[in-house]
Amino acid sequence: MQVTMTVNDVEVTREIEGRLLLVHFLRDVLGLTGTHSGCDTSNCGTCVVWLDGEPVKSCTVLAAMAGGHQVRTVEGLAKGAELDPVQQGFIQCHGLQCGFCTPGMMMTARALLDRNPDPTEAEIREAISGQICRCTGYATIVRSVRWAAVHEANAAAAVTETTESREAGEIDNAGQPAGSVV
Amino acid sequence: MTTVHERVDTFHDNDQKPVGYGRMLRKEDPRFVRGRGRFVDDIRLPGMLHLAILRSPVAHARILSIDTSAAEASPGVKAVVTGAMLAEQGLAWMPTLSNDVQAVLATDKVRFQGQEVAFVVAEDGYAARDALELIDVEYDVLDPVVDARRALEPGAPVIRDDLEGKTDNHCFDWETGDEAATAAVFARADVVVSQDLVYPRVHPAPMETCGAVADFDAVDGKLRLWSTTQAPHAHRTLYALVAGIPEHKIQVISPDIGGGFGNKVPIYPGYVCAIVASIVTGKPVKWMEDRSENLISTGFARDYIMRGEIAATRDGRILAIRTNVLADHGAFNGTAAPVKYPAGFFGVFTGSYDIEAAYCKMTAVFTNKAPGGVAYACSFRITEAVYLVERIVDCLADELGMDPAELRLKNFIRPEQFPYTTKTGWVYDSGDYEPTMRLAMEMAGYADLRREQQEKRARGELMGIGIAFFTEAVGAGPRKNMDILGLGMADGCELRVHPTGKAVVRLSVQSQGQGHETTFAQIVAEEIGIPPDDIDVVHGDTDNTPFGLGTYGSRSTPVSGAAAALVARKVRDKARIIASGMLEVSVADLEWDKGSFRVKGDPGKSVTIQDVAMRAHGAGDLPEGVEGGLEAQICYNPSNLTYPHGAYICVVDIDPGTAQVKVRRFIAVDDCGTRINPMIIEGQVHGGLADGVGMALMEMIAFDEDGNCLGASLMDYLLPTALEVPDWETGFTVTPSPHHPIGAKGVGESATVGSPPAIVNAIVDALEPFGVRHADMPLTPSRVWDAMRGNARPPI
Numbered sequence: 001m002q003v004t005m006t007v008n009d010v011e012v013t014r015e016i017e018g019r020l021l022l023v024h025f026l027r028d029v030l031g032l033t034g035t036h037s038g039c040d041t042s043n044c045g046t047c048v049v050w051l052d053g054e055p056v057k058s059c060t061v062l063a064a065m066a067g068g069h070q071v072r073t074v075e076g077l078a079k080g081a082e083l084d085p086v087q088q089g090f091i092q093c094h095g096l097q098c099g100f101c102t103p104g105m106m107m108t109a110r111a112l113l114d115r116n117p118d119p120t121e122a123e124i125r126e127a128i129s130g131q132i133c134r135c136t137g138y139a140t141i142v143r144s145v146r147w148a149a150v151h152e153a154n155a156a157a158a159v160t161e162t163t164e165s166r167e168a169g170e171i172d173n174a175g176q177p178a179g180s181v182v
Numbered sequence: 183m184t185t186v187h188e189r190v191d192t193f194h195d196n197d198q199k200p201v202g203y204g205r206m207l208r209k210e211d212p213r214f215v216r217g218r219g220r221f222v223d224d225i226r227l228p229g230m231l232h233l234a235i236l237r238s239p240v241a242h243a244r245i246l247s248i249d250t251s252a253a254e255a256s257p258g259v260k261a262v263v264t265g266a267m268l269a270e271q272g273l274a275w276m277p278t279l280s281n282d283v284q285a286v287l288a289t290d291k292v293r294f295q296g297q298e299v300a301f302v303v304a305e306d307g308y309a310a311r312d313a314l315e316l317i318d319v320e321y322d323v324l325d326p327v328v329d330a331r332r333a334l335e336p337g338a339p340v341i342r343d344d345l346e347g348k349t350d351n352h353c354f355d356w357e358t359g360d361e362a363a364t365a366a367v368f369a370r371a372d373v374v375v376s377q378d379l380v381y382p383r384v385h386p387a388p389m390e391t392c393g394a395v396a397d398f399d400a401v402d403g404k405l406r407l408w409s410t411t412q413a414p415h416a417h418r419t420l421y422a423l424v425a426g427i428p429e430h431k432i433q434v435i436s437p438d439i440g441g442g443f444g445n446k447v448p449i450y451p452g453y454v455c456a457i458v459a460s461i462v463t464g465k466p467v468k469w470m471e472d473r474s475e476n477l478i479s480t481g482f483a484r485d486y487i488m489r490g491e492i493a494a495t496r497d498g499r500i501l502a503i504r505t506n507v508l509a510d511h512g513a514f515n516g517t518a519a520p521v522k523y524p525a526g527f528f529g530v531f532t533g534s535y536d537i538e539a540a541y542c543k544m545t546a547v548f549t550n551k552a553p554g555g556v557a558y559a560c561s562f563r564i565t566e567a568v569y570l571v572e573r574i575v576d577c578l579a580d581e582l583g584m585d586p587a588e589l590r591l592k593n594f595i596r597p598e599q600f601p602y603t604t605k606t607g608w609v610y611d612s613g614d615y616e617p618t619m620r621l622a623m624e625m626a627g628y629a630d631l632r633r634e635q636q637e638k639r640a641r642g643e644l645m646g647i648g649i650a651f652f653t654e655a656v657g658a659g660p661r662k663n664m665d666i667l668g669l670g671m672a673d674g675c676e677l678r679v680h681p682t683g684k685a686v687v688r689l690s691v692q693s694q695g696q697g698h699e700t701t702f703a704q705i706v707a708e709e710i711g712i713p714p715d716d717i718d719v720v721h722g723d724t725d726n727t728p729f730g731l732g733t734y735g736s737r738s739t740p741v742s743g744a745a746a747a748l749v750a751r752k753v754r755d756k757a758r759i760i761a762s763g764m765l766e767v768s769v770a771d772l773e774w775d776k777g778s779f780r781v782k783g784d785p786g787k788s789v790t791i792q793d794v795a796m797r798a799h800g801a802g803d804l805p806e807g808v809e810g811g812l813e814a815q816i817c818y819n820p821s822n823l824t825y826p827h828g829a830y831i832c833v834v835d836i837d838p839g840t841a842q843v844k845v846r847r848f849i850a851v852d853d854c855g856t857r858i859n860p861m862i863i864e865g866q867v868h869g870g871l872a873d874g875v876g877m878a879l880m881e882m883i884a885f886d887e888d889g890n891c892l893g894a895s896l897m898d899y900l901l902p903t904a905l906e907v908p909d910w911e912t913g914f915t916v917t918p919s920p921h922h923p924i925g926a927k928g929v930g931e932s933a934t935v936g937s938p939p940a941i942v943n944a945i946v947d948a949l950e951p952f953g954v955r956h957a958d959m960p961l962t963p964s965r966v967w968d969a970m971r972g973n974a975r976p977p978i
Contacts, residue, residue, distance in 0.1 A: 017308065033224040034217015038389040039473035043896035046389055074217035087215040091207055094865045098695030099214030100389040100440030106215065125904040134389055134441050135695045137868030138904040
């Protein structure tokens with residue numbers, strides 16, 4: 001069968017088997033290997049992409065079901081050379097180690113911040129609770145998302161106030177996860 | 183020996199650019215956050231075929247027949263291969279890392295559920311899976327051996343009848359320490375406490391499953407193998423020995439690896455199948471297991487049934503520790519440990535305490551379960567040893583009515599006793615335990631927590647405080663004692679400085695997320711003064727790196743990190759001679775200022791390492807006898823292991839109505855000697871702590887009485903999510919290793935080793951009102967509920 005969808009703002013049309021999973025369509029047909037596959041039961045979340053702006057587990061979506069819809073993957077997260085604040089946050093706060101769960105985590109984090117620009121630690125943990133990371137123990141992922149939230153808020157404030165960018169230390173203190181003890 | 187303690191500030195921009203050690207952003211992250219990592223499953227070669235493996239549905243059965251005709255006729259199928267076909271080539275069996283053999287594809291019998299029986303090669307993965315369904319295997323089902331306690335009973339089915347003359351399921355016996363001396367101490371002790379403990383079978387379950395892409399070029403006879411391996415060089419040698427391909431014609435590439443935790447140390451049948459398939463079809467072949475295959479067939483961890491005994495004086499002086507262990511090694515002994523250490527480094531079960539005597543007797547058995555036996559971040563069985571000692575020390579504290587912190591403080595090996603030889607013969611290199619323990623207690627607010635607990639108990643609330651103090655032994659070799667199948671556990675390192683002063687360092691170890699591209703650049707930078715950003719780290723490719731044994735058992739920094747520091751010093755020594763020529767002074771008149779050589783007493787006269795690099799490759803004269811170029815190679819053979827330690831405190835709350843355990847706080851103070859990149863160290867600790875929560879509360883690979891694996895998916899084998907773990911509180915002390923060139927010790931597994939006993943101790947502490955002295959992992963709500971009703975049972 002033929003399927004047409006928009007992936008990272010580019011319309012693609014391909015001939016596929018009806019049973020092809022979206023994760024395999026993205027990886028094997030389009031060569032977008034940033035989306036991973038880590039289980040067969042929708043538990044691990046390494047395959048999370050957006051379907052019309054909502055995070056979905058692409059191992060549980062048939063490619064055919066994505067026909068006519070908008071798909072966004074980790075490859076479509078940065079704006080050209082400029083990393084999304086979520087991507088920057090993961091680098092700044094050591095939110096990744098092996099990098100395998102990272103694309104899915106970042107897609108979920110971006111969607112969370114789009115809905116809720118100032119999430120609490122508990123809200124972040126809830127948002128990523130359908131995804132598994134074996135390396136980080138999650139705390140640095142939570143801090144990464146908070147980093148992105150704080151830096152986006154500051155960037156927005158800087159635009160409206162046309163002020164100079166603030167000192168890093170000031171931003172960092174504001175980004176301390178609520179309730180944490182360090 | 184210096185000891186410094188401070189807390190880690192965990193939230194600030196990591197934008198430092200240290201020329202050497204310090205909190206530095208990881209060099210590997212920009213590719214990962216863009217989805218540009220290159221994992222094995224991302225490898226796509228022209229004409230590549232896909233391999234899928236048919237696995238046994240039963241735990242123990244004789245294979246009567248295999249009919250592959252329908253599968254061969256299935257659309258897209260290129261080959262179907264059975265064990266009988268491999269046997270014709272002498273490839274049906276392969277050596278394990280413990281000098282046992284393991285079936286690549288079963289020929290005579292299947293010995294565990296999930297064992298490899300046949301494989302299909304097809305044009306795509308879906309077609310290969312379709313064809314698996316069409317292979318018809320007739321089994322004569324045999325009684326399985328599932329309970330390790332019954333494996334040696336007379337009349338038990340013999341699993342390993344492939345071994346000549348084998349009439350039972352005995353795998354090995356092992357002992358350490360002095361049995362008679364220990365018995366004598368126990369006989370005169372005021373107090374003896376005994377406790378049975380089970381460390382259940384668990385699985386590392388890295389997010390990336392295992393797999394390989396094999397590409398055999400029949401013209402030049404070269405095999406290129408991209409595979410999920412933590413030890414590419416050791417694997418290359420073993421493939422040469424097994425497949426008969428000359429070693430120089432094998433290139434093993436371990437690209438980005440999606441987590442290892444020991445799961446990717448062994449050679450799995452699937453890798454060999456991919457190689458065979460590529461040779462047979464003349465095409466590149468990819469094999470990637472799915473999650474169920476990963477959980478049911480690859481290297482498990484633990485599975486120790488232990489009795490711990492501890493002898494002490496009435497006032498809390500620990501005198502001796504004795505243990506008896508029954509180890510379940512599954513169907514084949516696939517343990518990855520130095521061959522002279524069949525029980526890994528379990529011998530450190532005497533822990534961090536200065537005692538008079540110790541003895542361990544271990545029996546290992548075969549069962550109809552998946553092989554493996556040392557994976558999951560355990561530092562070669564130290565996880566089990568630390569769990570044993572830290573659990574029975576708590577049992578002793580309970581018996582004596584002593585505070586568990588006080589009991590530990592009273593019995594620590596004292597700083598002046600290092601290097602300290604334990605009663606089982608391990609030489610702890612350095613340690614200063616009390617400050618580490620005191621820092622953890624201070625961070626936790628230990629006295630306040632005990633007061634809070636008293637108040638809560640009075641109200642009927644269940645709160646527990648658990649302590650664990652561990653000493654690990656990491657960084658295997660030394661090579662004279664430690665080898666894997668004859669390969670000494672040393673590691674090579676090569677450093678080249680290019681004419682413009684940039685450099686490339688080539689490692690024999692391989693990263694699965696530990697950040698080697700950053701840490702090793704920092705180690706070299708510290709020694710040679712070239713910024714880490716100017717140093718490229720090459721690893722995970724046997725054609726382009728020196729030989730070495732790989733990354734597991736927290737050995738990268740203790741072994742390869744030492745190699746990196748020493749090779750840089752070797753280059754610096756040569757650079758010093760060249761600099762002396764450039765500055766026209768003697769070598770003795772130069773001083774090193776991290777990046778430049780200065781003439782003593784004339785600070786204006788100096789050359790940078792970059793100047794020297796250009797001169798080394800340039801047209802100008804070099805001092806007499808000095809060759810051009812600026813590079814060196816080394817193979818580092820450690821003189822001893824390194825012995826990191828740590829103090830962990832866990833606070834739990836248990837809902838009395840549901841028996842749900844909540845890990846409220848976790849304080850981890852680690853001492854891994856010299857700290858290279860604190861951000862990466864903290865990340866290693868965090869990950870291990872989450873592993874500990876998983877093992878203590880939810881993880882277990884269980885089997886039913888027929889040997890069916892009950893943990894065959896992530897719906898059945900539960901891993902911790904962000905909701906089950908707290909925000910970690912970390913701190914550190916620094917006690918450098920006296921024998922390591924930069925004083926560093928391993929840290930990758932410390933938290934996995936140390937956290938489970940802290941959590942279990944906290945839960946048992948919370949259950950004190952119910953008279954509970956011990957409850958085995960995994961402490962799921964139902965198992966805690968049973969313990970609260972006096973019904974604590976072992977999980978197996």
